[in-house]
Amino acid sequence: MLRPVLALVVGVSCAALSGATPFVVPIDPSQSVLYCQLCIAGSCDTESSSVTGTVTIDLNSIGEPTQIWLHDFHLYLTNNPHWYISWGWLGSFTADATGVAVHYGASGTVMGPVPITADAFTFYDVPTNTEGILTYHAVGLPCVALQGAGLPCDDTWNLAEQGTQTADQFGGTVTSQNRIVTLMTQIDMTSPLDPNYPDLGSVHVYGTVRGEVYVPDPVVPGDLDCDGVVGFGDINPFVLRLSNPSAYFSQFPDCPNANGDISGDGNVDFADINPFVALLSGR
Numbered sequence: 001m002l003r004p005v006l007a008l009v010v011g012v013s014c015a016a017l018s019g020a021t022p023f024v025v026p027i028d029p030s031q032s033v034l035y036c037q038l039c040i041a042g043s044c045d046t047e048s049s050s051v052t053g054t055v056t057i058d059l060n061s062i063g064e065p066t067q068i069w070l071h072d073f074h075l076y077l078t079n080n081p082h083w084y085i086s087w088g089w090l091g092s093f094t095a096d097a098t099g100v101a102v103h104y105g106a107s108g109t110v111m112g113p114v115p116i117t118a119d120a121f122t123f124y125d126v127p128t129n130t131e132g133i134l135t136y137h138a139v140g141l142p143c144v145a146l147q148g149a150g151l152p153c154d155d156t157w158n159l160a161e162q163g164t165q166t167a168d169q170f171g172g173t174v175t176s177q178n179r180i181v182t183l184m185t186q187i188d189m190t191s192p193l194d195p196n197y198p199d200l201g202s203v204h205v206y207g208t209v210r211g212e213v214y215v216p217d218p219v220v221p222g223d224l225d226c227d228g229v230v231g232f233g234d235i236n237p238f239v240l241r242l243s244n245p246s247a248y249f250s251q252f253p254d255c256p257n258a259n260g261d262i263s264g265d266g267n268v269d270f271a272d273i274n275p276f277v278a279l280l281s282g283r
Contacts, residue, residue, distance in 0.1 A: 021228040022058040022071045025183045025211040027051055029078055032209040034187060036100070038083045040093050040138075040201035041145040049079035051209050053101070055183060060113065062176050062215050063253045068121050069112035070170065075187070075209060076101045077132075091140015097159070100132035102187070102205060105164040122171030128189055130205075132159045149197040157193075165191040172208070182212040217256035221264075222279040224248075226255040230279050238276055241268060 032051040037044050056072040059065035077100040085093040105127030114121050135156045138146055143153035167189035175182045186208050193201040222230040224237035241248040241260045245268075249255070260268035262275040 022056050022069070023181075023213060023215050025055045025057060025181065025213045027053045027055065027075065027209050027211040032207075032211070034075070034077060034102075034205055034207035034209070036077075036081050036097075037204040037206075038081075038085070038095060038193075038201070039204070040085065040193065041087075041142045043085045043087065043093075045083040045085045047079075047081035047083060048207070049077040049081065049100075051207070052076050052078060053209075055185060055209070055211065057174070057183065059116075059174070059176070059181070061254055062179055062181065065174060065176055066116050067113035068116055068174055069110050070104070070123050070126070071110055072107065073104045073170075074101065075103075085142070087141050089140075091138070091142055091144075093136065093138045093142040095134055095136040097132050097134045100159070101130065102189070103129045103131065105129040116174060119173040119175050120171070121174060122169055124169055126167040126170040127164050128167045129164055130159045130162060130191065133157070134159055145200060149194060149200045151194065151197075151200075162191055163195055165189060176215075179215050179217070180212055181215055182210070184208060184210045217254075217258075219256050219258045221259060221262045222276055223259050224252070224255065226252055226259065232280070234276075235280075238272075242270070242272075 029050040029052045033048055034051050035046055035048045037046040053075040054073065056070075058069045058071065060067040081095075081097045081100065083093070083095045111123050111126065114123055133156060136154070138153045146153055167187065169188050170185060172183065172185035174184075186206075188206045190202050190204045192198040193203065220226075220228065220230065222234060222238075224234040224241055227233065237248065237252060237255075238260070240251070257268065260272060262272040262279065265271060
């Protein structure tokens, strides 16, 4: 009885692209902290701050994710770092930063997928951009180091002008229970104070951010493989849904029942065949 379904879709064209649907995970500042280590002339000071912002990801399965894609992230420090580095009578370096944030440096480009193993994942060489204003004052030894690089002993830098850097890694864990996705990510990136003089000093940003979000069932009538679009990849799942519902939901546990009710009559049955073919053909 189901063979006509396959015959009807032969020759139907569909230009839809496959792919998962991204979702935004808001960062919980009470469970997220970044450390900012500033080093100059061989000495360092470290400040910390809680973090707000978002991370945009998608998963191959909300129920049991085994792959993850990275779409975007925006992380904002809630505190303004203050660094003080002293060399005693040899001098000191003081710096203050405001409006510090770290952003994904390849907007519109998706990274992944990378595997999720025992809830853990890692993206490598992630492009990042920073923003914020850093004002510094140097006397003695650090002032000499700055002058040696052709820089003044007192100045203000726009961190957004530092250019795109590369985070050594952007990894962590992701878990899902009852469609509540919990993301815990470790950040580790180092950028020079001045890209033209990388030996002068650096800023090392590292720490952990955490957030969670409820991901609702995506109702897309005709999307029987739950990849976010209706295409030829839905034909076999549609046939399986009609012939063996228990086997279908075992294979596609995240797919809402409404995706199969293409006719909108509240049931998934032969009345959905013609509407399904119409979706594939674009009518």
